[in-house]
Amino acid sequence: MKKIYLILIIIASCVKVNAQQVDPLKENMSFDIDNLGDGKITMSMTYNASQWDNFQKIYGSNALNLLKRQMERSLPAYYLQDWDYKEDAANRTYTLSFQALGLAKIDDNGNWVIDLDQKKPDITKMSDRNYAMTTTYNSYGVLVQELIKINLPDGAGNVTQDKNAFGKAIFTYELSPAHKGSRWIFLSLAALLIAAGVVLYLKPDILAMGRHKVKPFTVVSSQAAPAIITPEPPANPNIEKQA
Incomplete structure (x- = not known):
């Protein structure tokens, strides 16, 4: 006024x-x-x-x-x-x-x-x-x-x-309380919009921090690993002739 x-x-x-x-x-x-x-x-x-x-x-x-x-x-x-x-x-x-x-x-x-x-x-x-x-x-x-x-x-x-x-x-x-509701709804919406703007502004930094903190992981299977079989060397025919 x-x-x-x-x-x-x-x-x-x-x-x-x-x-x-x-x-x-x-x-x-x-x-x-x-x-x-x-x-x-x-x-x-x-x-x-x-x-x-x-x-x-x-x-x-x-x-x-x-x-x-x-x-x-x-x-x-x-x-x-x-x-x-x-x-x-x-x-x-x-x-x-x-x-x-x-x-x-x-x-x-x-x-x-x-x-x-x-x-x-x-x-x-x-x-x-x-x-x-x-x-x-x-x-x-x-x-x-x-x-x-x-x-x-x-x-x-x-x-x-x-x-x-x-x-x-x-x-x-x-x-009166009946009319205060519209005011608080308006203020709540304004607060939500401000919070959403802050999140969008900081989103690249948050994602970058998340990438640095995540460590590589190894998948562990519940099944036992198969036994390793070492092949025997072939027999030497010269040794049999000497015997």
């Missing part, structure tokens, strides 16, 4: 209008976290007529590629995929959604952690697994109203709001 707020400020600055324009720029974001810690991020922005015209002039028909590039540069720690972009010209709104793998991390205690990258945010608890943050700020002369929703996975429990070593807000939560 880090740096994603900077992207929103950059987008807001692109639609800067006359200072007399007081209509706020409305931003809505949602983070839907699954049991593996991956998250679907959906962001939508609604403009007034002047802001929408500026947005179309700057982004135009290439809006998806430009927004995608901005997100990838600002979220290098995550693998982003499954991009989708839609426009609603009648309501002067666009919606961008994508998957961010590894949005939630596992700490040393086996709990899941989501970094909000904000200090002392205004968080409202909607339910045990649903939270909302609201912010109003001025970006390059544009008044921005921001609503961010965080939806934790089914089975999430012991949800707590805390802060990291840098004083920024974080969410920590646990998963």
Whole structure:
């Protein structure tokens, strides 16, 4: 989730209008976290007529590629995929959604952690697994109203709001045993793949060591060896004549 707020400020600055324009720029974001810690991020922005015209002039028909590039540069720690972009010209709104793998991390205690990258945010608890943050700020002369929703996975429990070593807000939560199984299966498969890679890497050395240690062997038959018969020398005819 880090740096994603900077992207929103950059987008807001692109639609800067006359200072007399007081209509706020409305931003809505949602983070839907699954049991593996991956998250679907959906962001939508609604403009007034002047802001929408500026947005179309700057982004135009290439809006998806430009927004995608901005997100990838600002979220290098995550693998982003499954991009989708839609426009609603009648309501002067666009919606961008994508998957961010590894949005939630596992700490040393086996709990899941989501970094909000904000200090002392205004968080409202909607339910045990649903939270909302609201912010109003001025970006390059544009008044921005921001609503961010965080939806934790089914089975999430012991949800707590805390802060990291840098004083920024974080969410920590646990998963119920039924949902922990998928996590341990994933980790076990990862461990097996790593072990298989190590074996394949060391296989030539292991085979070489085995060839050096194997000694030649002799096959011993269970049958007794036949007796060796020494032939007698032929009689000397000269000896018989002398006798």
